Amino acid sequence: MKTYRLAIVGLGRMGSTIDAEVVDYPAYPLPYSIAGACQLIPRLQLAAGADILPEKRRAFQEKWGVAALYEDYREMIERERPDVVAICTVGEHHAPMTVEVASLGVPMIFCEKAMACSMAEADAVRDAVRKSGSKFLTGVLRRWQSTYQEARQRIAAGDIGQPKALVHFGRTNLLHGHSHTLDTVLLLLGDPRALNVHGELLPREVRFESGRLERDPDAVFQVEFEGGIEAQTVRGGAWDFEVHGTEGVLKVANDGLQIALRKKTPVSKSFEPYLETVLPPPALPRSPTVTMLDDLVSAHEEGRPTRSDIEVTHHATEILFAIAECHHLGVPRVALPVQNRNLYIRHR
Numbered sequence: 393m394k395t396y397r398l399a400i401v402g403l404g405r406m407g408s409t410i411d412a413e414v415v416d417y418p419a420y421p422l423p424y425s426i427a428g429a430c431q432l433i434p435r436l437q438l439a440a441g442a443d444i445l446p447e448k449r450r451a452f453q454e455k456w457g458v459a460a461l462y463e464d465y466r467e468m469i470e471r472e473r474p475d476v477v478a479i480c481t482v483g484e485h486h487a488p489m490t491v492e493v494a495s496l497g498v499p500m501i502f503c504e505k506a507m508a509c510s511m512a513e514a515d516a517v518r519d520a521v522r523k524s525g526s527k528f529l530t531g532v533l534r535r536w537q538s539t540y541q542e543a544r545q546r547i548a549a550g551d552i553g554q555p556k557a558l559v560h561f562g563r564t565n566l567l568h569g570h571s572h573t574l575d576t577v578l579l580l581l582g583d584p585r586a587l588n589v590h591g592e593l594l595p596r597e598v599r600f601e602s603g604r605l606e607r608d609p610d611a612v613f614q615v616e617f618e619g620g621i622e623a624q625t626v627r628g629g630a631w632d633f634e635v636h637g638t639e640g641v642l643k644v645a646n647d648g649l650q651i652a653l654r655k656k657t658p659v660s661k662s663f664e665p666y667l668e669t670v671l672p673p674p675a676l677p678r679s680p681t682v683t684m685l686d687d688l689v690s691a692h693e694e695g696r697p698t699r700s701d702i703e704v705t706h707h708a709t710e711i712l713f714a715i716a717e718c719h720h721l722g723v724p725r726v727a728l729p730v731q732n733r734n735l736y737i738r739h740r
């Protein structure tokens with residue numbers, strides 16, 4: 393078995409320490425951090441780390457026993473030649489760093505979400521990753537969580553008939569939070585293409601100044617996908633997703649803790665109520681971060697795209713910026729692709 397050397401840029405929560413925040417929370421089987429997950433994957437070796445803060449480098453060395461530590465991530469890549477680079481810095485660095493890491497020829501790249509602060513940045517990432525041929529994915533962890541994967545399989549197997557509508561319940565901001573929401577929407581519906589979007593940023597008075605917002609606003613949206621499927625978010629609730637089909641409804645509740653299935657159940661010729669079954673949780677819950685990094689390495693070895701590759705991530709980002717553009721222009725709907733590639737939203 394070949395082993396691959398993984399290097400982390402940004403030795404903070406997601407890179408190193410977040411596991412301590414989510415102990416005994418069954419929706420997120422640990423390890424959550426990239427460093428922690430790397431330890432559980434025999435094909436990966438935690439080889440190096442970079443952070444601009446000396447105290448973060450010191451803490452990382454003490455926690456994980458890694459000695460190859462750098463202030464400058466480019467120097468780390470040039471000297472250590474890692475096979476995988478995990479970009480775990482805050483949002484405004486994601487796109488420029490991914491472009492740089494791809495251009496340095498790193499074959500596997502993990503980048504935290506959201507991938508970019510504008511569509512111009514997202515285009516640059518897509519072009520750099522296409523050019524380098526690097527395998528790529530971002531930290532939209534629900535895609536890798538067993539419950540959501542089971543939900544996707546049930547929908548694909550026809551348990552609810554043809555999906556017609558999806559409703560997400562949860563209050564969150566556009567880039568940091570709805571990058572998760574939209575990736576899960578895409579996963580549950582089988583990665584369809586969005587055609588057009590209605591979106592609003594909140595509070596509703598929020599305005600771009602010279603095409604920029606300096607903080608990531610809350611948002612609501614409604615998306616029309618190919619095949620006439622509609623998806624929307626409701627600004628409240630406990631991070632639930634309901635997918636409504638021609639034969640039933642599948643609900644992933646409490647951020648992935650439960651799945652419930654309501655199916656049309658004929659009582660008589662004219663009466664078909666929807667009766668609910670709560671399904672048992674998946675038998676073998678596994679750390680989504682481990683499943684995700686495993687897919688990155690398997691994609692590299694098998695010469696295939698990752699299951700959340702650059703094209704899927706770029707499209708999800710296009711939907712996010714269509715929401716922002718709809719608010720910015722004050723129009724009812726925006727068609728994809730978004731014309732204005734330069735709207736910029738700074739996010740962590």
Ligand SMILES: NC(=O)c1ccc[n+]([C@@H]2O[C@H](COP(=O)([O-])OP(=O)(O)OC[C@H]3O[C@@H](n4cnc5c(N)ncnc54)[C@H](O)[C@@H]3O)[C@@H](O)[C@H]2O)c1
Binds near residue numbers: 406442465480505
């Ligand atoms: N996928 C998830 O569920 C999840 C969970 C938590 C955080 N995140 C994401 O992870 C990213 C990081 O968040 P966090 O909470 O870990 O932040 P953090 O502040 O704890 O860590 C970021 C680290 O990056 C370092 N850094 C900044 N600039 C750098 C540079 N130029 N070179 C090297 N290091 C640099 C900082 O010093 C800091 O140590 C964010 O984008 C956040 O959205 C995702």
